[in-house]
Amino acid sequence: MEPAEIFSRLEKQFSGKVSDFKGDVPEPYFLAESEAIVEICRFLRDDADLKFEVLSDQTAVDWPKEEKIQLVYHLYSYTCRHQTVFKVNLPRDNPKIGTVEDIWKVANWFEREIFDLFGVIFEGHSDLRRILLPEDWEGFPLRKDYIEQEEYDGISTQRAPLVEKLLR
Amino acid sequence: MQAYLDQLMRDGAFAGMPKEVVYTLGMLLAAFIVLSVFVAPLAGVTSWLERRVWARMQSRVGPNRVGPQGILQWLADGIKNLLKEDIIPAAADSKLFSLAPYIVFMGFLCSFVVIPFGGQLIVADLNIGILYLLAVTSLVVVGILMAGWASNNKWSLLGGMRSAAQIVSYEIPAGLSVLMIVFLAGTLTMQGIIQGQGWAPWDWYLFHNPFTFAGFFLYFTAALAEGNRTPFDIPEAESELVAGYVTEYSGMRFLFFFFAEWGNLYVIGAVATTLFLGGWQVPPLGIFENSPLLLALAQFTTFFLKAYLWVFVAMWIRATLPRVRVDQLMSMCWKYMVPLSFICLLGTVAFMFVPADLQRIVSAAMFGLGVAITVIFFLRVSFQIRQAKPELYFKPHI
Amino acid sequence: MNDIVQEQDTGFYTEDMTISVGPQHPSTHGVLRFVVKTDGEVIGEAIPDVGYLHRSIEKIGEKVTWHGYVPYTDRADYLAAMFANQVFCMAAEKLSGTPVTRRGEFCRVIACELNRLASHLISVGTFGQDIGAMTPFVHALRERETINNLMEEICGARLTYNYIRIGGVGYDILPETCARIAAFLDHFEPIVEEFNRLLSENKIFIERLAGVSVISKEDALQYNLVGPNLRGSGLKWDIRRDIPYSVYPELEFEIPVGTGHIGTVGDSFDRYWVRIRELQESCKIIRQCLKMLPAGPAISKVPRKFKPPAGECYVRVEAPRGDMGFYVISDGSEYPYRVRIRTGSYTAMSIIDKLSKGIMLADLIVLIGSLDVDAPEIDR
Numbered sequence: 018m019e020p021a022e023i024f025s026r027l028e029k030q031f032s033g034k035v036s037d038f039k040g041d042v043p044e045p046y047f048l049a050e051s052e053a054i055v056e057i058c059r060f061l062r063d064d065a066d067l068k069f070e071v072l073s074d075q076t077a078v079d080w081p082k083e084e085k086i087q088l089v090y091h092l093y094s095y096t097c098r099h100q101t102v103f104k105v106n107l108p109r110d111n112p113k114i115g116t117v118e119d120i121w122k123v124a125n126w127f128e129r130e131i132f133d134l135f136g137v138i139f140e141g142h143s144d145l146r147r148i149l150l151p152e153d154w155e156g157f158p159l160r161k162d163y164i165e166q167e168e169y170d171g172i173s174t175q176r177a178p179l180v181e182k183l184l185r
Numbered sequence: 186m187q188a189y190l191d192q193l194m195r196d197g198a199f200a201g202m203p204k205e206v207v208y209t210l211g212m213l214l215a216a217f218i219v220l221s222v223f224v225a226p227l228a229g230v231t232s233w234l235e236r237r238v239w240a241r242m243q244s245r246v247g248p249n250r251v252g253p254q255g256i257l258q259w260l261a262d263g264i265k266n267l268l269k270e271d272i273i274p275a276a277a278d279s280k281l282f283s284l285a286p287y288i289v290f291m292g293f294l295c296s297f298v299v300i301p302f303g304g305q306l307i308v309a310d311l312n313i314g315i316l317y318l319l320a321v322t323s324l325v326v327v328g329i330l331m332a333g334w335a336s337n338n339k340w341s342l343l344g345g346m347r348s349a350a351q352i353v354s355y356e357i358p359a360g361l362s363v364l365m366i367v368f369l370a371g372t373l374t375m376q377g378i379i380q381g382q383g384w385a386p387w388d389w390y391l392f393h394n395p396f397t398f399a400g401f402f403l404y405f406t407a408a409l410a411e412g413n414r415t416p417f418d419i420p421e422a423e424s425e426l427v428a429g430y431v432t433e434y435s436g437m438r439f440l441f442f443f444f445a446e447w448g449n450l451y452v453i454g455a456v457a458t459t460l461f462l463g464g465w466q467v468p469p470l471g472i473f474e475n476s477p478l479l480l481a482l483a484q485f486t487t488f489f490l491k492a493y494l495w496v497f498v499a500m501w502i503r504a505t506l507p508r509v510r511v512d513q514l515m516s517m518c519w520k521y522m523v524p525l526s527f528i529c530l531l532g533t534v535a536f537m538f539v540p541a542d543l544q545r546i547v548s549a550a551m552f553g554l555g556v557a558i559t560v561i562f563f564l565r566v567s568f569q570i571r572q573a574k575p576e577l578y579f580k581p582h583i
Numbered sequence: 584m585n586d587i588v589q590e591q592d593t594g595f596y597t598e599d600m601t602i603s604v605g606p607q608h609p610s611t612h613g614v615l616r617f618v619v620k621t622d623g624e625v626i627g628e629a630i631p632d633v634g635y636l637h638r639s640i641e642k643i644g645e646k647v648t649w650h651g652y653v654p655y656t657d658r659a660d661y662l663a664a665m666f667a668n669q670v671f672c673m674a675a676e677k678l679s680g681t682p683v684t685r686r687g688e689f690c691r692v693i694a695c696e697l698n699r700l701a702s703h704l705i706s707v708g709t710f711g712q713d714i715g716a717m718t719p720f721v722h723a724l725r726e727r728e729t730i731n732n733l734m735e736e737i738c739g740a741r742l743t744y745n746y747i748r749i750g751g752v753g754y755d756i757l758p759e760t761c762a763r764i765a766a767f768l769d770h771f772e773p774i775v776e777e778f779n780r781l782l783s784e785n786k787i788f789i790e791r792l793a794g795v796s797v798i799s800k801e802d803a804l805q806y807n808l809v810g811p812n813l814r815g816s817g818l819k820w821d822i823r824r825d826i827p828y829s830v831y832p833e834l835e836f837e838i839p840v841g842t843g844h845i846g847t848v849g850d851s852f853d854r855y856w857v858r859i860r861e862l863q864e865s866c867k868i869i870r871q872c873l874k875m876l877p878a879g880p881a882i883s884k885v886p887r888k889f890k891p892p893a894g895e896c897y898v899r900v901e902a903p904r905g906d907m908g909f910y911v912i913s914d915g916s917e918y919p920y921r922v923r924i925r926t927g928s929y930t931a932m933s934i935i936d937k938l939s940k941g942i943m944l945a946d947l948i949v950l951i952g953s954l955d956v957d958a959p960e961i962d963r
Contacts, residue, residue: 042894043678070804071807072807073906073908073925074908074910076910076925078920078921079921089910091897091908095820102897122806122937123805123806123807126929130929148633149637150634151634158639159641159642243722244725245721339600340602343602343624347624416787504717505716507711507715507716507785507787507788507791508714508791510790511943511945512943513790513791
């Protein structure tokens with residue numbers, strides 16, 4: 018199915034919750050509302066014509082100028098051989114969204130990574146804790162305004178003090 | 186050994202000393218000579234040979250720098266390990282930790298007093314010979330358990346437990362196979378068992394009847410399992426348990442465990458030779474009548490070569506086969522090898538009631554089978570070598 | 584009688600053990616850690632703890648130029664560096680509409696398939712080593728040495744290639760190198776047979792692998808397994824065939840799928856067997872490319888200050904560990920705005936927790952090896 022068709026099916030089912038289909042770019046995408054994300058994903062997976070069995074990728078992009086963190090979902094269907102991309106805009110100061118872990122189990126790890134690097138809270142997640150960084154790390158590194166902490170575990174994170182220690 | 190001392194005393198060498206003291210001193214001296222001149226270099230050279238054999242099988246070279254062809258590599262390793270820092274983990278039980286390698290070592294060294302290197306070349310021909318050997322080689326279980334526990338490390342504990350289970354289980358098929366031969370020979374002494382066989386291959390116990398033939402392979406497999414060798418090297422499974430029960434050991438203590446393992450290979454080979462392959466028996470040629478020294482040398486060489494062949498086979502198996510899982514190991518022992526050992530034992534005993542002519546026919550048939558297997562084996566190996574020969578080392582720039 | 588048995592059951596005190604497999608361990612592929620709760624030998628649960636090799640490659644993408652980021656992609660998975668290079672360059676080309684020269688495409692495929700050979704050799708070799716067979720490992724590495732030499736001839740590096748650039752490849756493949764690659768393939772194909780005789784047909788190896796950690800097709804889809812892991816579970820899906828890119832539509836090769844001919848479909852042996860068969864298929868692909876290699880420039884002209892127009896794209900390639908996808912957003916400047924690397928090993932780790940309940944400790948090692956997880960891919 019073409020991306021435009023997929024979007025019109027979704028619009029029929031969830032009118033108002035999906036919007037802003039951009040079809041003229043190399044990767045067409047549309048926007049979805051964050052409150053309806055779980056229903057939309059379940060529909061996308063279970064519908065007989067869409068059948069998106071696989072969540073290929075779930076990631077986030079930080080747009081500080083527009084005060085939003087944008088979650089991007091890439092779905093793929095092996096049986097129907099089509100893909101869809103949709104995005105969800107979350108407010109930057111309080112990014113919260115429901116988890117799609119029950120729909121695709123792989124979302125468990127994807128969402129943990131997004132929580133770790135961006136600070137997005139996934140409601141209903143079974144085990145939301147940091148995955149790539151140590152448990153006591155402060156800050157969310159992939160945000161554009163991230164400043165690294167001064168010290169971790171007593172070791173300085175800046176180059177100058179470490180070089181001084183060496184030279185001493 | 187005892188006969189030799191008796192003769193010396195008759196010749197008046199130890200005037201005035203009581204018999205027991207002479208015997209004791211003689212045994213200690215002989216044991217010391219055997220252990221320091223034979224066992225220590227043997228275990229060392231076995232370690233070098235093992236590394237060389239593996240390397241050649243893996244298209245590498247192996248250690249070849251220290252001494253001619255690298256044969257002194259073990260000396261270099263030994264000296265290096267002696268000079269290392271002695272580390273005992275702080276939370277480990279230091280007395281047991283230090284004691285464990287010595288117990289393992291003791292278990293393996295004590296077995297050398299009954300190994301018959303030649304007709305007169307045995308430190309002590311105990312009248313419970315083979316039973317003593319089985320008993321003393323079981324001492325390593327205690328040492329390994331101590332090592333596993335005292336290291337205060339969960340990996341070591343797992344390794345120690347696995348090893349204890351493995352060794353204790355595989356004692357049974359090994360013991361039953363040995364028992365089979367004891368029935369045939371009618372004696373427990375090592376020299377007695379060898380003298381029950383002849384120098385020719387068809388007189389060996391290996392080809393005596395089909396049950397001993399199967400018993401030999403049972404014994405060899407069980408002995409490999411007892412010696413913690415691949416495919417049963419689960420206790421020191423390097424890729425699963427880091428290093429199993431020797432994880433926390435470093436320096437000379439670490440080497441002691443491996444020293445015991447390499448030396449144990451020789452003990453396995455020696456016992457297999459004694460029980461199944463006719464020991465040190467040599468053909469009764471004329472030159473041996475005149476010179477007891479030449480006879481002793483020939484016997485020693487025969488025994489050594491036969492025993493070392495099995496050492497080489499054990500190294501070969503280790504380089505080739507992967508490792509079995511613990512539960513597969515246990516099920517193989519208890520579900521297959523133990524019943525099979527019992528069947529072989531009963532079969533051997535039943536075979537002893539068969540009339541002598543039939544026995545000879547069966548022995549000849551078994552010998553024919555053995556020859557056939559050897560010939561087929563060499564044909565297969567030469568076939569594989571011919572298949573692999575073209576372009577084994579591909580050097581695009583040379 | 585029943586009373587005695589019950590008393591024995593309740594009076595015996597056992598304790599679960601929590602051990603840490605890794606991060607220093609001879610057989611967790613790279614720096615990985617599992618916190619394993621075991622009851623003796625049987626695992627209660629194995630929780631992966633990743634992040635020891637996190638080098639923030641995604642954040643670095645926002646700080647360096649488009650051309651300058653290509654060496655960083657090498658390190659995203661250093662065993663399959665060529666693929667990471669390729670997918671980033673494909674993303675940059677898709678955003679900017681840069682064409683790739685035909686000779687460049689063929690050079691890319693040759694280099695990538697050689698890299699696939701090297702990566703799979705390491706994978707099956709270390710897998711054998713984990714099971715205890717040390718000889719096939721060294722044989723596999725011996726072959727990989729020749730591949731490393733060939734890669735050094737092609738691009739100057741043995742591991743982190745930085746060969747595939749935006750618009751083509753960095754250096755041309757010379758005819759002498761092509762002759763050597765062909766000679767190597769003639770030598771290599773019988774070696775795979777020998778490897779099979781030594782390892783794949785070994786009874787002990789089969790006993791360790793067959794029927795262990797079966798992953799059903801539904802689980803594979805739910806957990807988004809890709810590459811040989813997915814094909815081992817019976818689903819015939821390969822990006823080179825199903826979402827074709829580069830010149831793969833013109834090449835003829837088969838997609839090996841796990842059929843359960845030894846054990847069940849989707850067990851560890853199937854995943855391992857798919858990799859062995861892929862070794863043979865890659866040889867076929869390279870031979871076809873060497874024959875079809877056209878003349879022409881190896882790289883098309885790309886401006887030094889590469890500034891693709893604003894936009895985003897998601898590109899995937901079939902890397903040895905599965906489908907590696909790059910989601911790249913450009914805002915029109917000479918630095919990318921966001922680079923997201925989605926790798927096969929990351930999602931494969933998530934299934935280990937589920938599959939590890941009730942298996943033995945030795946089987947955990949087999950599971951990790953058969954999934955071919957790779958620390959740099961997980962942590963990036």
